[in-house]
Amino acid sequence: MSENFFVVSVEEHERIVCAAYSKRGFTASEAEQAAKLATAATRHGIRTHNAIKAIHLDDLFGSAVGGCVPGAEIERLETRFDATEVWDAKKKLGQAVAWEAIDRCIELAETHGSGTVSVDNAFHYLWGGGYVMEAAKRGYIAVTNCTASLAEVVPFGGSYPTLGTNPHSWGFPTTEAVGFPIVIDWATSVIAMGRVQQFQREGKQLPPHAAVDKNGNPTTDPHAAVSLVPFGAHKGYGLALMNEIIASFIGGSVPTIRSRQPVEGEKQTCNFFFQVLHPEALSAGMFAQNRSQSDNIKVVIDDILGHGNDSCLLPGQLEANFALRSESAGGLLFSVAEVEALNEIAQEAGVDPIDKHELATVSVE
Numbered sequence: 001m002s003e004n005f006f007v008v009s010v011e012e013h014e015r016i017v018c019a020a021y022s023k024r025g026f027t028a029s030e031a032e033q034a035a036k037l038a039t040a041a042t043r044h045g046i047r048t049h050n051a052i053k054a055i056h057l058d059d060l061f062g063s064a065v066g067g068c069v070p071g072a073e074i075e076r077l078e079t080r081f082d083a084t085e086v087w088d089a090k091k092k093l094g095q096a097v098a099w100e101a102i103d104r105c106i107e108l109a110e111t112h113g114s115g116t117v118s119v120d121n122a123f124h125y126l127w128g129g130g131y132v133m134e135a136a137k138r139g140y141i142a143v144t145n146c147t148a149s150l151a152e153v154v155p156f157g158g159s160y161p162t163l164g165t166n167p168h169s170w171g172f173p174t175t176e177a178v179g180f181p182i183v184i185d186w187a188t189s190v191i192a193m194g195r196v197q198q199f200q201r202e203g204k205q206l207p208p209h210a211a212v213d214k215n216g217n218p219t220t221d222p223h224a225a226v227s228l229v230p231f232g233a234h235k236g237y238g239l240a241l242m243n244e245i246i247a248s249f250i251g252g253s254v255p256t257i258r259s260r261q262p263v264e265g266e267k268q269t270c271n272f273f274f275q276v277l278h279p280e281a282l283s284a285g286m287f288a289q290n291r292s293q294s295d296n297i298k299v300v301i302d303d304i305l306g307h308g309n310d311s312c313l314l315p316g317q318l319e320a321n322f323a324l325r326s327e328s329a330g331g332l333l334f335s336v337a338e339v340e341a342l343n344e345i346a347q348e349a350g351v352d353p354i355d356k357h358e359l360a361t362v363s364v365e
Contacts, residue, residue, distance in 0.1 A: 046319065
């Protein structure tokens with residue numbers, strides 16, 4: 001089934017995004033880093049974590065209520081480990097912290113073979129896949145996870161939401177082998193809350209067994225959904241729990257009070273974990289048939305997708321294909337509801353809206 005999209009130029013999109021963040025008091029650099037992530041998400045078809053979601057997140061938990069501090073400066077804390085850094089983000093804009101963290105991990109990996117940055121007192125960084133994809137495009141293996149702004153996932157076997165959607169993201173430098181970076185990126189719930197919000201805008205129903213209503217009953221109505229369910233039952237629950245435990249090692253506090261009513265003496269911020277590995281640091285150098293590391297990767301992937309599995313997709317392939325569509329269309333693809341939402345953001349920022357009548361349209365299967 002095809003869907004029609006408007007084509008919005010990157011420049012027009014980033015004009016609105018930067019204006020929105022600047023109006024809220026963020027620095028020009030922070031606004032640009034937020035726009036960079038929003039553009040990357042939209043270019044790759046990640047509609048759950050685009051600029052609309054980012055601004056909505058700031059409205060709910062960010063600069064207006066003290067959850068995110070425009071212009072904050074990161075404090076790099078003392079550590080005895082050469083390849084590891086620990087940062088106090090001071091509630092700085094999450095996208096700005098994340099881009100800086102992945103760059104720093106790459107620098108550390110170039111020297112030490114691996115680099116790790118853990119971040120306390122953070123504000124959500126939106127699409128984790130964007131950061132690891134960037135590292136993968138530059139030739140590195142990367143992983144990130146974070147705790148979400150709000151506990152909205154019910155643990156397996158439970159009835160009350162005590163976990164965040166807590167995404168995991170992995171990126172692999174496989175462009176030479178398969179034509180694009182393999183990016184494994186998922187929330188640990190069946191769907192992200194951003195998908196619920198998207199379906200509210202689009203007037204669509206949720207998939208079964210993805211959300212529950214205020215009484216804990218399963219629902220497919222996006223307007224009735226108040227909590228989410230972990231994917232894969234105990235498996236998704238375990239991955240979500242992993243993020244909370246890593247955060248607790250870093251300095252994270254009680255998940256059920258994040259972005260809720262403050263509790264004296266408790267912290268309410270998110271935590272990030274980033275790690276980058278240099279492929280050379282992993283290599284035993286003993287590849288069969290005297291293959292190179294890159295050739296060996298291709299042989300392994302070809303075997304996985306062979307034997308009658310030719311129609312299977314690789315993680316990141318849909319995003320790579322959507323990016324090609326965006327490039328072919330000459331801009332970023334937005335639904336009519338998304339253009340209207342962007343125009344609401346433009347109006348609030350005091351800048352000119354997008355004129356839909358001047359936009360080209362494309363149909364995407």
